[in-house]
Amino acid sequence: xxxxxxxxxxxxxxxxxxxxxxxxxxxxxxxxxxxxxxxxxxxxxxxxxxxxxxxxxxxxxxxxxxxxxxxxxxxxxxxxxxxxxxxxxxxxxxxxxxxxxxxxxxxxxxxxxxxxxxxxxxxxxxxxxxxxxxxxxxxxxxxxxxxxxxxxxxxxxxxxxxxxxxxxxxxxxxxxxxxxxxxxxxxxxxxxxxxxxxxxxxxxxxxxxxxxxxxxxxxxxxxxxxxxxxxxxxxxxxxxxxxxxxxxxxxxxxxxxxxxxxxxxxxxxxxxxxxxxxxxxxxxxxxxxxxxxxxxxxxxxxxxxxxxxxxxxxxxxxxxxxxxxxxxxxxxxxxxxxxxxxxxxxxxxxxxxxxxxxxxxxxxxxxxxxxxxxxxxxxxxxxxxxxxxxxxxxxxxxxxxxxxxxxxxxxxxxxxx
Numbered sequence: 001x002x003x004x005x006x007x008x009x010x011x012x013x014x015x016x017x018x019x020x021x022x023x024x025x026x027x028x029x030x031x032x033x034x035x036x037x038x039x040x041x042x043x044x045x046x047x048x049x050x051x052x053x054x055x056x057x058x059x060x061x062x063x064x065x066x067x068x069x070x071x072x073x074x075x076x077x078x079x080x081x082x083x084x085x086x087x088x089x090x091x092x093x094x095x096x097x098x099x100x101x102x103x104x105x106x107x108x109x110x111x112x113x114x115x116x117x118x119x120x121x122x123x124x125x126x127x128x129x130x131x132x133x134x135x136x137x138x139x140x141x142x143x144x145x146x147x148x149x150x151x152x153x154x155x156x157x158x159x160x161x162x163x164x165x166x167x168x169x170x171x172x173x174x175x176x177x178x179x180x181x182x183x184x185x186x187x188x189x190x191x192x193x194x195x196x197x198x199x200x201x202x203x204x205x206x207x208x209x210x211x212x213x214x215x216x217x218x219x220x221x222x223x224x225x226x227x228x229x230x231x232x233x234x235x236x237x238x239x240x241x242x243x244x245x246x247x248x249x250x251x252x253x254x255x256x257x258x259x260x261x262x263x264x265x266x267x268x269x270x271x272x273x274x275x276x277x278x279x280x281x282x283x284x285x286x287x288x289x290x291x292x293x294x295x296x297x298x299x300x301x302x303x304x305x306x307x308x309x310x311x312x313x314x315x316x317x318x319x320x321x322x323x324x325x326x327x328x329x330x331x332x333x334x335x336x337x338x339x340x341x342x343x344x345x346x347x348x349x350x351x352x353x354x355x356x357x358x359x360x361x362x363x364x365x366x367x368x369x370x371x372x373x374x375x376x377x378x379x380x381x382x383x384x385x386x387x388x389x390x391x392x393x394x395x396x397x398x399x400x401x402x403x404x405x406x407x408x409x410x411x412x413x414x415x416x417x
Contacts, residue, residue, distance in 0.1 A: 009198070010129070010130060011141065012196070013129070013193070013196060013197055013198065014126065014130075014141055014142050014145070015141060015142075015145040016145075016189060016192065016193065017077070017122050017125070017126070017142075017193070017197075018122070018141075018142040018143075018145040018146040018149070019145045019146070019148055019149040019152070019189075020081060020118075020122075020149065020186065020189045020193075021115075021118060021119055021122045021146060021149065022145070022146035022147065022148070022149025022150050022152075022153070023149035023150065023152050023153040023157075023185075024084055024111065024114075024115045024118070024153075024186060025115050025119070026149065026150050026153035026154050027088070027111075027153045027157070027182060028053055028108055028111050028112050028115055029050070029053060029054070030153070030154050030249075030253075030277075031153055031154065031157060031158065032050050032053070032108055033046055033050055033250060033253050033254070034158055034161075034253045034257070034269065034272060035161070035175050036050070036101070037253055037254045037257050037258075038161075038165070038171050038175065038257065038269060039095070039100070039101075039171060039172060039175070041101060042386070042390070043251065043254050043386035043389050043390055044386035044387040044389075044390050045101075045386065046250070046254065046386055047250040047251070047382060047383060047384070047385045047386025047387070047389075048383045048384075048386060048387070049101075049105055050108075050250070050382075051250065051379055051380075051382040051383030051384075051385075052109075052379070052383065053108055053109065053112045054112075054375050054376075054378050054379035054382070055112070055375075055379060056112045056113045056115070056116035056117075057112075057116050057119075057371070057372070057375035058372050058373075058375040058376045058379060059372065060116050060119070060120065060368065060371070060372060060375075061365065061368035061369050061371075061372045063117075067117065067120050067121055067124065072204060073121045073122075073124045073125040073128060074121075074125060074193075074197050074199065076117060076118070076120075076121035077118060077121045077122060077125060077193055077197070078190050078193050078194045078197075080114045080115075080117050080118040080121065081118060081186055081187070081189055081190030081193065082187060082190040082191075083110075083114050084111055084114045084115065084118070084186050084190075085183045085184075085186045085187030085190060086183070087107050087108075087110050087111040087114060087183075088107075088111065088179050088180075088182045088183035088186060089179070089180065089183040090103075090104075090107040090110075091104045091107045091108065091111075091179045092175075092176045092177070092178075092179035092180045092182075092183060093176070094107060095172050095173075095175055095176045095179070096172060096173075096176060100172075125197075125200075126142065128200045128202045129197075129198055129200050147281065147284075147285050150281050151277065151278060151281045151282070153277075154273070154276065154277030154278075154280075154281055155273050155274065155277030155278035155281060156273070156277070156278075157178060157181075157182065157273070157277075158269060158270070158272055158273030158276075158277045159269075159270050159273035159274065159277070159278075160178055160181070160273075161174055161175055161178040161269055161273075162268055162269030162270030162271075162272070162273060163270060164177055164178060165269055166270075218365070220362075221362035221365040221366065222365075222369070224360070224361065224362055224366075225362070225365075225366050225369050228357070228360075228366075229416070230414075230415070230416050233411060233414040233415055234357050234415065235373060236407075236411045236414075237353070237408065237411035237412065237414075237415060238350075238354065238370060238373045238374055238377060239373060239376065239377040240377065240404075240407040240408045240411055241308070241311070241350050241377070241408045241411070242311070242347075242350070242374075242377055242378060242408075243377070243381055243404040243405075243407060243408060244311075244312045244315060244400075244401035244402060244403075244404035244405055245311060245312070245343060245378075245401075246377060246378040246379075246380075246381040246382045246385070247381045247382060247384070247385035247388065247397075247400075247401050247404070248315060248318070248385075248398075248401045249378075249382065250382045250385045250386060251385055251386065251389050251394075251397065252276060252318075252336075253272060253276065254386075254389075255318070255321075255322065255394055256271075256272055256275065256276065256332075256336075257269070257272060258394075260325050263322060263325075263393055263394040263395075264394065265321060265325060265326075265332060267332070271329070274333070275329075275332060275333045275336045276336055276340075279333055279336065279337050280336045280337055280339075280340040281340070282337075283336075283337040283338070283340040283341040283344065284340040284341065284343060284344040285344060286341060286344065287310075287340070287341040287342060287343065287344025287345035287346075287347075287348075288344040288345070288347065288348055289344075290344075290345055291303075291307060291344065291345040291346070291347070291348025291349065292348055294307075294345075294348070295348060295349065295352055300349060300352050300353060300356065300417055301417040303348075303349055304349045304353070304412055304415075304417065305409075305412065307345060307346040307347075307348060307349040307350075308346060308349070308405065308408055308409060308412055309346075309405070310342040310345045310346040311342055311343055311345075311346025311347065311350075311405070312342075312346070312401075312402060312404065312405035312408075313342065313402070313405070314335075314338050314339040314341075314342040314343075315339065315398055315401050315402040316398075316402055317335040317338060317339055318335070318339065318394075318398040318401075319395055319398035319399055319402065320335075321335055322393075322394035322395040322397075322398055323395045350374075353415070353417075354367060354370040354371070354374070355367060357370060358370055381404075385397075388400065
């Protein structure tokens with residue numbers, strides 16, 4: 001009975017923590033793109049400035065250990081969630097101002113750093129709050145609720161914004177109220193976590209650490225990372241594997257929202273929420289699950305090539321939609337789902353490779369370095385994607401992102417698996 005109660009309590013806080021880790025990230029990185037497009041910001045500016053928001057995840061390994069040195073993980077979780085609530089409220093109130101783009105971007109910058117710090121604290125608290133057996137038991141649950149947060153943000157919140165656009169007849173006001181709702185949710189989660197998160201004895205300020213020791217250990221792990229065999233090709237692979245996807249993800253929403261006269265498909269905000277944020281995320285999750293099963297049974301060496309092709313080849317469907325501009329919602333929704341399924345399936349080998357490459361004495365730090373380079377590989381191409389699209393148009397842009405699989409295929413041919 002006592003063990004069942006313990007598991008029920010753990011289920012409650014694990015699910016809420018990872019839901020609250022998933023949806024702010026998607027709001028900052030994806031929902032912001034949809035909002036700016038609806039507020040008539042150019043594709044080049046959307047891609048460039050929202051692309052910069054990846055930076056906190058790029059440099060997370062450099063400041064993440066400071067979360068261990070100061071305060072507790074529990075304190076950081078609650079503080080960051082309340083801070084994010086204030087940031088989302090700031091976005092809401094900035095949208096009525098003439099300089100809304102610059103002011104809201106400043107709030108999104110603060111939100112990006114807060115969200116990345118919340119990620120660090122959440123993952124650390126998960127390890128401290130559960131024993132090794134329960135960590136393994138809840139790994140699927142944490143992943144599921146992270147994705148529930150994605151659906152909430154990318155699907156539910158976009159659909160809500162579309163509904164408010166129609167109801168209020170004012171796009172800016174509709175998005176302001178949407179962000180008020182987001183702020184209310186994240187603040188409520190922060191207060192709930194303050195009340196109900198457990199207080200593990202191991203979750204304490206790192207008093208035994210000094211800045212000198214931290215600097216020395218960080219330097220040792222950093223040097224060891226670049227001494228790993230084949231590190232050059234490994235980094236080239238990490239940086240280029242999602243070269244096409246990094247650009248595509250910034251332009252999917254603008255393409256679906258743009259009028260047919262501007263080369264897009266003319267979908268409504270609500271239809272975007274259903275196609276990309278709900279059906280697409282469901283297909284993404286299914287692809288990830290199938291990818292995990294495939295690698296578990298057949299191994300990374302067998303599946304890395306098919307998964308690399310699955311990641312990028314479905315982008316051809318976007319070229320077909322841009323060229324023929326179909327009016328069938330069934331065809332559009334199906335194409336989005338196929339592309340997202342391929343992304344989820346193909347991304348699996350990427351994550352498994354990084355985990356394998358990070359193995360060794362400094363496995364935790366080295367995996368953090370890998371994810372930092374992964375974020376850099378998303379940030380730089382994504383920043384340029386809007387400008388590229390405006391120069392060559394949507395059809396050729398989707399040909400370009402499909403051809404971007406070539407560097408990653410070359411990298412795979414050089415990897416030691």
